[in-house]
Amino acid sequence: MVVSSLLPSFSSKHENPAATLPSSSTPLLYGPRPGELDLERRWPPKRAALVVIFGLLLLALFLTILIADLNSEIHANGNVSLATSGSSTASEPLKLVSRGVSSGVSEKANQVFAGVNVVSFPWNNTLLSWQRTAYHFQPEKNWMNDPNGPMYYKGWYHFFYQYNPNGAVWGDIVWGHAVSKDLIHWLHLPLAMVADEWYDMNGVWTGSATILPDGQVIMLYTGFTNESVQVQNLAYPANLSDPLLLNWVKYSGNPVLRPPPGIDSQDFRDPTTAWYTSDGKWNIAVGSKVNKTGITLIYSTEDFKNFELLDGVLYAFPGAGMLECVDFFPVSNTSIEGLDTSINGPGVKHVIKTSLDENRNDYYALGTYDEKAGKWVPDNTTIGLGLRYDYGMFYASKSFYDLHKGRRVLWGWIQESDSEIADVKKGWASVQSIPRTVLLDTKTGTNLLQWPVEEVDSLRLTSKVFDKVEVKAGSVVPLDVGTATQVDIVAEFELDKEALERTAQSNVEFSCSSSGGAAERGALGPFGLLVVADEGLNEQTPVYFYIAKGTDGNLTTFFCVDQTRSSEATDVNKKIYGSTIPVLKDEKFSVRLLVDHSIIESFAQGGRTCITSRVYPTNAIYGAARIFLFNNATEASVTSSLRIWQMNSAFIRPFRPEQDH
Ligand SMILES: *[C@@H]1O[C@H](CO)[C@@H](O)[C@H](O)[C@H]1NC(C)=O
Ligand SMILES: *[C@@H]1O[C@H](CO)[C@@H](O)[C@H](O)[C@H]1NC(C)=O
Ligand SMILES: *[C@@H]1O[C@H](CO)[C@@H](O)[C@H](O)[C@H]1NC(C)=O
Numbered sequence: 289m290v291v292s293s294l295l296p297s298f299s300s301k302h303e304n305p306a307a308t309l310p311s312s313s314t315p316l317l318y319g320p321r322p323g324e325l326d327l328e329r330r331w332p333p334k335r336a337a338l339v340v341i342f343g344l345l346l347l348a349l350f351l352t353i354l355i356a357d358l359n360s361e362i363h364a365n366g367n368v369s370l371a372t373s374g375s376s377t378a379s380e381p382l383k384l385v386s387r388g389v390s391s392g393v394s395e396k397a398n399q400v401f402a403g404v405n406v407v408s409f410p411w412n413n414t415l416l417s418w419q420r421t422a423y424h425f426q427p428e429k430n431w432m433n434d435p436n437g438p439m440y441y442k443g444w445y446h447f448f449y450q451y452n453p454n455g456a457v458w459g460d461i462v463w464g465h466a467v468s469k470d471l472i473h474w475l476h477l478p479l480a481m482v483a484d485e486w487y488d489m490n491g492v493w494t495g496s497a498t499i500l501p502d503g504q505v506i507m508l509y510t511g512f513t514n515e516s517v518q519v520q521n522l523a524y525p526a527n528l529s530d531p532l533l534l535n536w537v538k539y540s541g542n543p544v545l546r547p548p549p550g551i552d553s554q555d556f557r558d559p560t561t562a563w564y565t566s567d568g569k570w571n572i573a574v575g576s577k578v579n580k581t582g583i584t585l586i587y588s589t590e591d592f593k594n595f596e597l598l599d600g601v602l603y604a605f606p607g608a609g610m611l612e613c614v615d616f617f618p619v620s621n622t623s624i625e626g627l628d629t630s631i632n633g634p635g636v637k638h639v640i641k642t643s644l645d646e647n648r649n650d651y652y653a654l655g656t657y658d659e660k661a662g663k664w665v666p667d668n669t670t671i672g673l674g675l676r677y678d679y680g681m682f683y684a685s686k687s688f689y690d691l692h693k694g695r696r697v698l699w700g701w702i703q704e705s706d707s708e709i710a711d712v713k714k715g716w717a718s719v720q721s722i723p724r725t726v727l728l729d730t731k732t733g734t735n736l737l738q739w740p741v742e743e744v745d746s747l748r749l750t751s752k753v754f755d756k757v758e759v760k761a762g763s764v765v766p767l768d769v770g771t772a773t774q775v776d777i778v779a780e781f782e783l784d785k786e787a788l789e790r791t792a793q794s795n796v797e798f799s800c801s802s803s804g805g806a807a808e809r810g811a812l813g814p815f816g817l818l819v820v821a822d823e824g825l826n827e828q829t830p831v832y833f834y835i836a837k838g839t840d841g842n843l844t845t846f847f848c849v850d851q852t853r854s855s856e857a858t859d860v861n862k863k864i865y866g867s868t869i870p871v872l873k874d875e876k877f878s879v880r881l882l883v884d885h886s887i888i889e890s891f892a893q894g895g896r897t898c899i900t901s902r903v904y905p906t907n908a909i910y911g912a913a914r915i916f917l918f919n920n921a922t923e924a925s926v927t928s929s930l931r932i933w934q935m936n937s938a939f940i941r942p943f944r945p946e947q948d949h
């Protein structure tokens with residue numbers, strides 16, 4: 289699973305040719321009308337076999353009671369049907385279906401419990417209703433996955449998404465569509481594209497939008513054909529005068545791209561937004577693989593109907609496997625402005641992001657794009673695809689250039705991490721991340737910064753400020769903010785300098801995921817916040833820093849989220865997420881948290897490291913959810929200053945033609 293040691297092997301030509309945007313006369317053939325359960329089930333030693341047998345009998349009894357749930361089958365359309373009894377025995381694990389893999393896409397079912405005996409929690413409506421988010425984008429019901437074709441058009445932000453209109457599990461995928469004036473409040477529109485052509489009848493899959501200089505809108509997407517081949521198709525708005533872009537036309541000459549020779553029919557998907565090159569053509573990238581090497585095929589086109597496969601690949605990542613949802617975009621090395629996708633030249637770095645089928649995480653790398661050679665050259669060849677957008681649940685992300693505000697905005701699919709049976713009961717699955725602005729971190733020069741779009745601040749209601757709260761080593765401090773299910777938290781921490789210096793060496797072997805979480809005490813951490821916690825701390829999700837100190841005095845900071853005690857239910861993901869994070873000299877430890885019911889999005893050091901987690905508590909819900917400061921270090925005390933806002937709910941509802949125009 290570790291992709292950090294991928295050793296790319298491409299020579300470089302550092303030219304940085306600047307591409308200019310084309311004039312508005314680019315000819316087109318058609319007119320302008322047109323997202324491990326650590327069950328700790330260690331069986332006791334042999335001498336306790338009787339206890340085991342007795343336990344098994346009890347479990348059998350329990351499972352018999354729950355047989356309907358455990359033995360139910362969920363169909364591709366999300367219907368649950370109860371299997372006839374008799375086929376199940378007490379020792380049979382919760383059976384999980386696989387979704388998507390047989391069609392040649394990454395696993396879409398939550399495999400957290402595969403192969404493990406899990407006791408399904410008796411989720412009821414009260415508990416499940418609480419999980420629905422209040423200010424994250426969600427369809428009214430059913431399954432959603434990848435963000436597709438985000439863009440700003442005639443006053444509206446458009447958001448399309450992979451959607452199953454028939455149920456709360458992956459399958460029957462079409463394009464959902466919603467619009468917003470501010471990326472926060474959304475109006476659901478009718479489906480943009482359904483599976484009605486031979487070339488997409490098995491799925492209208494992921495795609496990207498390109499807005500041409502003359503205002504035309506190009507949508508390229510992957511279709512899964514009647515013969516189970518992944519192809520790329522062209523679609524465009526039926527009426528460019530309609531700011532809502534309600535109707536979409538699929539080009540009569542589809543598919544515009546089929547898998548080229550040597551590429552498997554199911555390893556060819558997710559076209560990028562196009563970028564303009566100095567030879568007067570548009571380029572797109574399509575993710576693929578050859579054996580275990582992930583590759584990015586580059587096509588050149590003038591009209592988005594006829595394409596030429598360019599020699600070589602933009603880049604190859606040995607060992608990465610299939611590259612899904614490739615995103616390729618420029619960032620400025622100086623300014624705080626985002627860059628349009630076609631911009632290149634001095635002071636511009638190019639980001640390659642890919643979603644790895646192999647482990648379902650989004651990785652990125654910084655480099656320069658030599659457009660004439662058709663090659664991307666990494667800044668640092670030793671780290672390969674070593675950086676992640678997010679160390680929690682965050683996949684299939686896609687960015688777009690927001691020409692309204694001159695920024696690059698990133699969307700990511702946040703999957704559920706509970707059981708599929710619970711998803712079907714609640715009738716929906718997945719949320720989208722809060723859109724994030726993406727910039728190069730000019731302080732480090734080696735990573736991106738992601739931060740919630742400024743519009744999120746408009747949801748802030750009353751706030752409470754806590755100034756320089758001392759949190760002694762080994763203590764927990766309650767923060768009196770009342771209910772805390774919808775909050776925005778901005779916090780800073782300062783470590784007691786004397787303890788920092790006194791400590792000789794500490795935790796050099798630490799890593800978030802292999803540690804004991806917030807319960808593993810070190811001299812200099814963990815310290816941070818406990819969110820979605822109940823008064824008695826039976827349920828809590830610690831979001832924290834952890835500092836390791838080397839013998840030479842150097843410090844390595846980790847940023848982690850520990851879900852092991854997030855819920856008393858056992859059938860939910862309880863991983864510990866996180867990574868190291870650069871903390872520069874004179875910087876305080878800082879974090880922003882967006883808590884919205886079952887989702888916690890955490891941004892540390894201005895967005896250098898992000899962690900998104902999904903939590904499913906059974907007690908710490910509604911009025912019982914609380915926030916605490918904690919410091920489980922053994923040596924250092926911590927001083928924290930923070931501000932906590934209650935957050936309003938966003939208006940996310942169906943579009944009403946009479947009122948909303
Ligand atoms: C749902 O379950 C919770 C926790 O077990 C319980 O407190 C609550 O009363 C239940 N609600 C309903 C309506 O049964
Ligand atoms: C399954 O779901 C479809 C679509 O939601 C519905 O029309 C149908 O009646 C359901 N079938 C069963 C057996 O529940
Ligand atoms: C798929 O559709 C194409 C185009 O209509 C057709 O020629 C082909 O026979 C179809 N294949 C199958 C298996 O139906």
Ligand SMILES: *[C@@H]1O[C@H](CO)[C@@H](O)[C@H](O)[C@H]1NC(C)=O
Binds near residue numbers: 527530
């Ligand atoms: C195109 O959209 C505009 C604006 O909504 C509308 O006035 C016009 O009637 C539409 N044209 C067609 C052909 O539907």
Ligand SMILES: *[C@@H]1O[C@H](CO)[C@@H](O)[C@H](O)[C@H]1NC(C)=O
Binds near residue numbers: 578579
């Ligand atoms: C892929 O693997 C096969 C079998 O090991 C090998 O014959 C082939 O040369 C490899 N292809 C490439 C492009 O490396």
Ligand SMILES: *[C@@H]1O[C@H](CO)[C@@H](O)[C@H](O)[C@H]1NC(C)=O
Binds near residue numbers: 621622634636
């Ligand atoms: C930005 O890039 C330009 C040209 O590549 C370079 O000269 C400059 O030093 C860079 N600035 C920073 C802050 O890295």
Ligand SMILES: *[C@@H]1O[C@H](CO)[C@@H](O)[C@H](O)[C@H]1NC(C)=O
Binds near residue numbers: 667668669670671
């Ligand atoms: C590349 O990254 C590695 C690992 O972070 C680092 O040790 C090394 O100094 C970097 N090399 C360059 C040229 O930046």
Ligand SMILES: *[C@@H]1O[C@H](CO)[C@@H](O)[C@H](O)[C@H]1NC(C)=O
Binds near residue numbers: 764818830918920
């Ligand atoms: C701090 O560590 C102790 C000992 O491991 C553990 O019992 C306690 O739960 C931890 N506190 C928090 C807030 O995690």
Ligand SMILES: *[C@@H]1O[C@H](CO)[C@@H](O)[C@H](O)[C@H]1NC(C)=O
Binds near residue numbers: 796838840841
């Ligand atoms: C930090 O200290 C550790 C332990 O002494 C050492 O292994 C490591 O190389 C040091 N790192 C740097 C960047 O100096």
